[in-house]
Amino acid sequence: MDYLVQQIVNALAFGAEYALLALGLALVFSIMGLVNFAHGEIIAIAGYAVFFAVGLGLGSPIAAVLVAVAMGPIVAVAFERVAFRPVRNAPPTTGLLTAFGVSIVVQNLLTLFVSPRPRAVSVFGPLNQTVFVGPYAISSLQVIELAVTLVAIAGLVVFLNRSLLGLAIRAAARDFATVRLMGIRANRVIATAFALSGLLAGIVTVFMLARRGSVEPDFGAAPVIKAFVACVLGGFGSLAGAAVGGLMLGILDVAILVALPQKYGGLRDAITFLIVGGVLVWRPQGLLGRTVELGDKEI
Amino acid sequence: MAAPVSPSPPVSPSPAATADLAATPRRHLPPVARALLGGLVVAAPVVLIGILILAFAPGYQVRVAYAGFVNLILVVALQVFMGNSNIGSFGHSAFVGLGAYGVAILATPLAAKKLSIPNAPFGLADIALDPTLAAILALAVVFVVAVVSGLVICRLAGIAASIVTLSFLIIVHGAFIHYTDLFKGAQAFFGIPTVVGLPGAIAAAVAVIVVARLFKDSAAGVQLRASADDILAARAFAVDVRRLRFVAWVISALIAASAGILYAYFMGTVIARAFYFQQVFLTLAMLIMGGMRTVSGAVVGTAILTIGLELIRSLENGPTILGVQLPEMLGLSGLTLGAVIVLGMALKPNGIMGRLELDEILARWLARPGAR
Numbered sequence: 236m237d238y239l240v241q242q243i244v245n246a247l248a249f250g251a252e253y254a255l256l257a258l259g260l261a262l263v264f265s266i267m268g269l270v271n272f273a274h275g276e277i278i279a280i281a282g283y284a285v286f287f288a289v290g291l292g293l294g295s296p297i298a299a300v301l302v303a304v305a306m307g308p309i310v311a312v313a314f315e316r317v318a319f320r321p322v323r324n325a326p327p328t329t330g331l332l333t334a335f336g337v338s339i340v341v342q343n344l345l346t347l348f349v350s351p352r353p354r355a356v357s358v359f360g361p362l363n364q365t366v367f368v369g370p371y372a373i374s375s376l377q378v379i380e381l382a383v384t385l386v387a388i389a390g391l392v393v394f395l396n397r398s399l400l401g402l403a404i405r406a407a408a409r410d411f412a413t414v415r416l417m418g419i420r421a422n423r424v425i426a427t428a429f430a431l432s433g434l435l436a437g438i439v440t441v442f443m444l445a446r447r448g449s450v451e452p453d454f455g456a457a458p459v460i461k462a463f464v465a466c467v468l469g470g471f472g473s474l475a476g477a478a479v480g481g482l483m484l485g486i487l488d489v490a491i492l493v494a495l496p497q498k499y500g501g502l503r504d505a506i507t508f509l510i511v512g513g514v515l516v517w518r519p520q521g522l523l524g525r526t527v528e529l530g531d532k533e534i
Numbered sequence: 535m536a537a538p539v540s541p542s543p544p545v546s547p548s549p550a551a552t553a554d555l556a557a558t559p560r561r562h563l564p565p566v567a568r569a570l571l572g573g574l575v576v577a578a579p580v581v582l583i584g585i586l587i588l589a590f591a592p593g594y595q596v597r598v599a600y601a602g603f604v605n606l607i608l609v610v611a612l613q614v615f616m617g618n619s620n621i622g623s624f625g626h627s628a629f630v631g632l633g634a635y636g637v638a639i640l641a642t643p644l645a646a647k648k649l650s651i652p653n654a655p656f657g658l659a660d661i662a663l664d665p666t667l668a669a670i671l672a673l674a675v676v677f678v679v680a681v682v683s684g685l686v687i688c689r690l691a692g693i694a695a696s697i698v699t700l701s702f703l704i705i706v707h708g709a710f711i712h713y714t715d716l717f718k719g720a721q722a723f724f725g726i727p728t729v730v731g732l733p734g735a736i737a738a739a740v741a742v743i744v745v746a747r748l749f750k751d752s753a754a755g756v757q758l759r760a761s762a763d764d765i766l767a768a769r770a771f772a773v774d775v776r777r778l779r780f781v782a783w784v785i786s787a788l789i790a791a792s793a794g795i796l797y798a799y800f801m802g803t804v805i806a807r808a809f810y811f812q813q814v815f816l817t818l819a820m821l822i823m824g825g826m827r828t829v830s831g832a833v834v835g836t837a838i839l840t841i842g843l844e845l846i847r848s849l850e851n852g853p854t855i856l857g858v859q860l861p862e863m864l865g866l867s868g869l870t871l872g873a874v875i876v877l878g879m880a881l882k883p884n885g886i887m888g889r890l891e892l893d894e895i896l897a898r899w900l901a902r903p904g905a906r
Binding site: 264268270318321322324325326327328329331332333335336337338339340341342343344346347351460463464466467471499501502504505508509511512515516519520521 | 616620622685686689690691692693694696697698700701702704705707708709711712815818819822823826865866868869871872873874875876879880883884
């Protein structure tokens with residue numbers, strides 16, 4: 236029973252992390268059709284920012300959280316300004332390759348100027364403790380992760396539904412041309428989407444650092460690939476789909492890890508993706524995706 | 535309405551038309567012959583570079599060039615799928631790996647197999663086939679895998695399809711790494727007979743380029759490209775988009791697998807991580823930089839990035855230039871690759887070649903007024 240509860244919390248925590256990443260990807264994709272493979276490098280840079288902040292004598296975890304969460308939007312907006320704005324109206328593969336380029340540049344800069352080896356970041360250690368909820372021993376980090384994800388998603392929903400820019404983002408996901416005709420600046424909408432996506436990435440950075448305790452140049456690459464699969468599972472371009480897909484993928488991941496004998500643990504990703512492929516045979520548009528009318532946003 | 539013109543008595547062409555005919559004689563060739571000739575024109579620079587390397591380059595550079603030709607075949611395979619269907623693929627390196635491991639498992643002599651995969655299932659540890667037969671069987675296996683994966687991928691559209699090809703790559707790589715009885719895990723599989731040399735790779739590259747051109751200009755290729763430009767219009771003309779994507783996927787998978795077979799038969803050793811993200815990103819960069827809409831783009835992109843990266847790699851190891859020992863800079867080649875991609879995409883979003891093949895550019899140039 237104890238084990239079961241632990242694994243359920245574990246699955247939800249993984250799912251929360253994937254959901255935050257997938258939401259960040261879907262926000263950017265739904266607006267400008269960009270498959271942002273450089274999302275993981277936002278996480279990596281935020282992670283290194285924490286590493287350097289700690290190195291410069293910043294000892295408190297709260298300040299370190301602020302560093303990570305502030306760096307996310309800054310880096311995301313900088314990527315947009317430098318790399319993605321010039322290819323905004325280019326074919327999707329061009330944006331995809333640009334994102335690869337950014338990702339390669341950042342990873343190699345970190346390799347060249349910091350180190351190819353992992354760097355220890357232990358400032359978030361206090362977040363990860365065993366706490367007892369009734370009779371069950373669970374990790375405090377996972378509880379925090381779940382709570383923060385719920386708050387972040389609630390905040391995102393409020394922002395997208397109540398603020399002018401949020402409404403503009405949702406409208407732009409449907410028809411960017413009309414949004415611009417309403418007198419909304421395209422640059423502001425896109426920059427806001429990138430900033431939100433970076434903010435979510437910054438939050439994920441904190442959790443990843445707390446769990447792993449170190450940062451390396453390809454720190455964010457693997458989780459982002461998972462998050463892309465989560466987006467496809469939920470329905471590419473749909474925000475609700477991204478959140479649901481992320482949660483499902485986390486649950487699937489943990490379930491497979493529990494069910495699989497230790498020896499085949501390394502096959503987790505392969506099996507997860509096989510199951511996702513099976514789901515897509517059944518529903519090619521994803522769980523929550525709809526086959527929309529073929530407009531300029533057809534994917 | 536003009537009266538119907540009887541085709542039998544040849545109308546004598548006007549002087550202007552004669553000049554036009556003389557300038558572009560290929561205009562009256564049947565489409566297949568035109569595509570064939572175009573493919574050969576596109577392949578000509580490849581042959582030229584190959585002959586230069588065979589004649590002048592030292593052994594180390596022959597190895598580099600061979601890897602370049604293998605990449606070229608893979609990039610052309612990507613072009614067949616991506617360029618015609620306009621769906622990005624991350625999955626073709628899985629086919630390269632399947633082809634390479636296929637011949638490794640089937641053609642490696644028994645003595646080497648006793649060391650590497652003594653417990654292989656289905657009695658594979660006790661057979662060593664003729665290299666040609668092994669290659670054909672490997673292609674057959676890839677065909678089956680391509681059909682199964684293609685059935686899933688062709689149901690999807692756009693980015694979702696691309697991400698599923700990425701999943702496909704990860705699944706196949708997971709099998710390579712974890713099915714150690716058959717694939718020897720993360721370690722190198724060695725002892726494969728080395729039966730192909732650079733001339734063989736050059737010939738294969740030429741053949742593959744011609745096949746890609748023939749497909750691109752075939753009815754299926756034209757319809758698929760039309761569906762990529764405007765899927766509604768294509769469907770309205772009764773184009774079966776899914777079936778065409780499927781055909782392109784299978785053909786390109788077989789081409790990619792042949793790249794893997796050539797790789798294994800030259801290097802004599804294969805390792806799973808050679809067919810993973812690094813190769814995927816590099817070959818995608820070659821294709822998209824060159825311009826994925828044309829076969830010429832695949833050739834140009836591969837040539838530029840192969841030569842450029844080799845130059846940078848020699849800088850990375852800290853060479854001595856004019857008596858000055860430069861420092862070793864790990865990560866420099868990756869950094870330059872990334873920067874070239876970002877800049878190149880910003881300046882030429884459609885790739886270097888754009889929409890026209892080399893032979894089409896040549897034909898236009900010859901046809902321009904005053905060319906003769």
